[in-house]
Amino acid sequence: MNIEIQREALLRPLQAVIGVVERRQTLPVLANALLVAGDEGLSMTTTDLEVELVARTEGQIHEGGQITVPARKLVDIVRNLPEGATVRLTLDQDRAVVSAERSRFTLATLPATEFPTVEDIGETEPVLLPQGHLRELIDKTHFSMAVQDVRYYLNGLLLELDPERLRAVATDGHRLALGELSGNVQVQNSQQVIVPRKGVQELLRLLDDSDDQVRLELSSNHIRVTLPELRFTSKLIDGRFPDYQRVIPNVEGNVMLADRETLRQALVRASILSNEKYRGVRFTLDKDSLKIQSNNPEQEQADEELAVDYAGTPLEVGFNASYLLDALGAMQSEQVRMGLVDANSSCLLQDTENAGYSYVVMPMRL
Amino acid sequence: MTEPIRKIIHIDMDAFYAAVEQRDNPELRGLPVVVGGSPEGRGVVATCSYEARRFGIHSAMPSARAVRLCPDAVFIRPRFEVYRAVSRRIQAIFRDYTELVEPLSLDEAYLDVTETPGFRGSATLIARDIKRRIRDETGLVASAGVSYNKFLAKQASDLDKPDGLYLIRPGEGAAFVAALPVGRFHGVGKATERRMHALGIHTGADLRRWPLPDLQQVFGKRAPFYFDIARGIDRRPVQPSRERKSVGAENTFPADLHHRDAMLEELQSLAAKVESALTRRQLQGMTLTLKVKYADFQQITRSRTARKPYRTASDMLPVLDALLDETEVGQRPVRLLGVTVSGLAPVEPTDVEQLGFSW
Numbered sequence A: 001m002n003i004e005i006q007r008e009a010l011l012r013p014l015q016a017v018i019g020v021v022e023r024r025q026t027l028p029v030l031a032n033a034l035l036v037a038g039d040e041g042l043s044m045t046t047t048d049l050e051v052e053l054v055a056r057t058e059g060q061i062h063e064g065g066q067i068t069v070p071a072r073k074l075v076d077i078v079r080n081l082p083e084g085a086t087v088r089l090t091l092d093q094d095r096a097v098v099s100a101e102r103s104r105f106t107l108a109t110l111p112a113t114e115f116p117t118v119e120d121i122g123e124t125e126p127v128l129l130p131q132g133h134l135r136e137l138i139d140k141t142h143f144s145m146a147v148q149d150v151r152y153y154l155n156g157l158l159l160e161l162d163p164e165r166l167r168a169v170a171t172d173g174h175r176l177a178l179g180e181l182s183g184n185v186q187v188q189n190s191q192q193v194i195v196p197r198k199g200v201q202e203l204l205r206l207l208d209d210s211d212d213q214v215r216l217e218l219s220s221n222h223i224r225v226t227l228p229e230l231r232f233t234s235k236l237i238d239g240r241f242p243d244y245q246r247v248i249p250n251v252e253g254n255v256m257l258a259d260r261e262t263l264r265q266a267l268v269r270a271s272i273l274s275n276e277k278y279r280g281v282r283f284t285l286d287k288d289s290l291k292i293q294s295n296n297p298e299q300e301q302a303d304e305e306l307a308v309d310y311a312g313t314p315l316e317v318g319f320n321a322s323y324l325l326d327a328l329g330a331m332q333s334e335q336v337r338m339g340l341v342d343a344n345s346s347c348l349l350q351d352t353e354n355a356g357y358s359y360v361v362m363p364m365r366l
Numbered sequence B: 001m002t003e004p005i006r007k008i009i010h011i012d013m014d015a016f017y018a019a020v021e022q023r024d025n026p027e028l029r030g031l032p033v034v035v036g037g038s039p040e041g042r043g044v045v046a047t048c049s050y051e052a053r054r055f056g057i058h059s060a061m062p063s064a065r066a067v068r069l070c071p072d073a074v075f076i077r078p079r080f081e082v083y084r085a086v087s088r089r090i091q092a093i094f095r096d097y098t099e100l101v102e103p104l105s106l107d108e109a110y111l112d113v114t115e116t117p118g119f120r121g122s123a124t125l126i127a128r129d130i131k132r133r134i135r136d137e138t139g140l141v142a143s144a145g146v147s148y149n150k151f152l153a154k155q156a157s158d159l160d161k162p163d164g165l166y167l168i169r170p171g172e173g174a175a176f177v178a179a180l181p182v183g184r185f186h187g188v189g190k191a192t193e194r195r196m197h198a199l200g201i202h203t204g205a206d207l208r209r210w211p212l213p214d215l216q217q218v219f220g221k222r223a224p225f226y227f228d229i230a231r232g233i234d235r236r237p238v239q240p241s242r243e244r245k246s247v248g249a250e251n252t253f254p255a256d257l258h259h260r261d262a263m264l265e266e267l268q269s270l271a272a273k274v275e276s277a278l279t280r281r282q283l284q285g286m287t288l289t290l291k292v293k294y295a296d297f298q299q300i301t302r303s304r305t306a307r308k309p310y311r312t313a314s315d316m317l318p319v320l321d322a323l324l325d326e327t328e329v330g331q332r333p334v335r336l337l338g339v340t341v342s343g344l345a346p347v348e349p350t351d352v353e354q355l356g357f358s359w
Helices: A007-020 A071-079 A131-139 A197-206 A260-272 A321-330 B016-024 B063-069 B080-095 B123-138 B150-159 B173-179 B190-198 B204-208 B212-229 B260-281 B313-324
Strands: A002-006 A032-038 A041-047 A051-057 A060-063 A065-070 A086-092 A095-100 A103-108 A127-130 A156-161 A165-171 A175-182 A191-196 A213-218 A222-227 A230-235 A255-259 A280-286 A289-295 A301-307 A315-320 A335-339 A347-351 A357-361 B008-013 B033-036 B045-048 B074-076 B101-105 B108-112 B142-147 B165-167 B246-257 B283-294 B299-310 B334-346
Touching (some): A127 A131, A260 A280, A260 A289, A260 A321, A321 A347, B045 B063, B063 B074, B123 B165, B246 B283, B260 B313, B299 B334
Antiparallel strands (some): A032 A041, A095 A103, A156 A191, A222 A230, A255 A335, B008 B142
16 A cells, blocks of 8 residues: 545545544454545545444555554544645555655554445435435434433434435433424335434534535445545444324414523523522413523522413423423524423424424423 | 520510511501501401500401401501511521521521520520610510520510510429419410310419329320420420421402312412422422311311322312312301411422323
8 A cells, every 4th residue: 555645635534534433442443444545545434333434535546455543543643744744655564654744653553354344234215415404404303312221212313214204303201302304305115213322423523514415325224324525324223213203292272482592591591590400490371471480409599581472371380491492492493382281291392484393392390 | 314404585576567667667656556467358467566455456366356446557568578687687686696596487586595605694684685786786676585495485575575574594484384374375275275274274283283194195295295384394495497397378268268169279379379389498298288267267177198299289289179078168158278288308309300201
């Protein structure tokens, strides 16, 4: 292997893939990045056995070949080389040599054959969609995923492909976020997969707001998202996601319309004096008025009062302020619609302008 | 081993609410002032000035009756925020003498000054100094009772009102109690007084003749208290933060209630009040009590102890509804309803329950 490449052309893809390299590995080779030089340029692969990232870049390939090198060390070296430097990568027996200008680094390697990769993910029906749309879908739902829940199937994001839409659902059992994209999605077969938490976070990091097309593929064991210079592949969580439709309440009468930002700020203030762990706040809804109250174990108290649109029955209900704030923060509309049933039933928060997103929050007994 | 002799002071503000009103409104000074509910409704007298007491008005009397006794009385709605502020000021004064302050209400407290230095070791001098500071710093007058236990200190503060200072010395307690009619004992209510009278117990001396087992047969677990106070003994310590035993709310209605629906509606708002009082203090209680006072003033209570503590109005309402069935509401008109939660315990963080989806 003998290649020459601009520092920047090497650094950017390396930084894109470094996120999945765990600091402590079960297998030594997982600390390494797989470098493959060939006719198509240079590819760099990292994996934690769950998520795999492959980045491609252009360079002068004098001689092809493949090897694995310590990923973090390589990133640190390249990052600290002078800007605009040309980096040369060669092999000297079982050592990799990185050189640029007057610098030279000799790195330990492990054979490429030891590096686990996922090439074929099986049969898929690819969907093309703008990168920014996929990012938004994940961004506005992922915060409701569970964290290390024994119900392992909640520690991820449900992606559901319908013939005409792509849905994302996340829930930790207390609240749920549902988003959907329609319009550019067209497939023959419906499909449901659960993407593990780490994959979701990594994917979110890789996607930007551009309109560039990405290719989304769901197979029975993997999800693959292909960007122009990057390929993300993740294993799936093998489990049955709960029937989320059942918990989306049908609220007719008790609907509150509030200024989203005003409500958000009131909640932020009220939560200062709520129990730090449970973040409980009490809503008292009456004709066109919402009172928010919180107490903490020191018996300090916050009271907020907001003018809202509400003509339903008077209600008193407690919530975890963080759940509401997450939902309000994911919305963009000036107003928020909040539908309630009673103090023991789920409530539904919706963007008034973008019907694609719904947030369901279970109350709290305070 | 004999217990060391304690020095207890009971401070009782004279006509507290009325005195605050007279202090703040000079035109009320010298007039019969009644602080409490409106005489048009069913309000009661909370406090009245000494001028009003001359007409026979006293606290807890219906305001309507007070106005008949003294048509010229000035009726004033209580301003509790003001009284609370004054009370905090007075309690700060107490704490300059001892940390062992047990407030009984806004205008009353026990102080244990056994360990208080200075004043030549005299609780009477301490009490005099406290009275002076209260007068200087709040413009109000207090009476003090000084003795060697809470019961006697409290009895003593009553003896010399207003602006009183009365001492019951160790050794005088038993004789003092012996001469006292049982109806004047603090801790002996009207009902107990009637029962004692029925047994021929009229004074402390009569009470003292009863052996404990006999008292126990009649008065149950209150018997040891009566047995002790008949001898001038009261071992209760001054408890700096008196723990709240219950949280409740009640309402006397402008007109008697006849219908169950109307009562349920009232109970709803009472339960909501209790709930917010519990929430404010981060408390919950195991026992829920419904109090019903019929139009003829007969009063009953019905309680239920739950496995899961009562915390919210919605915890209470179904039970209150069931408790109503154990009363004669609907058949007998009702003038007052009350809701109380007792068996209080702090709400542990784990008691806050985030509800989950039922898939």
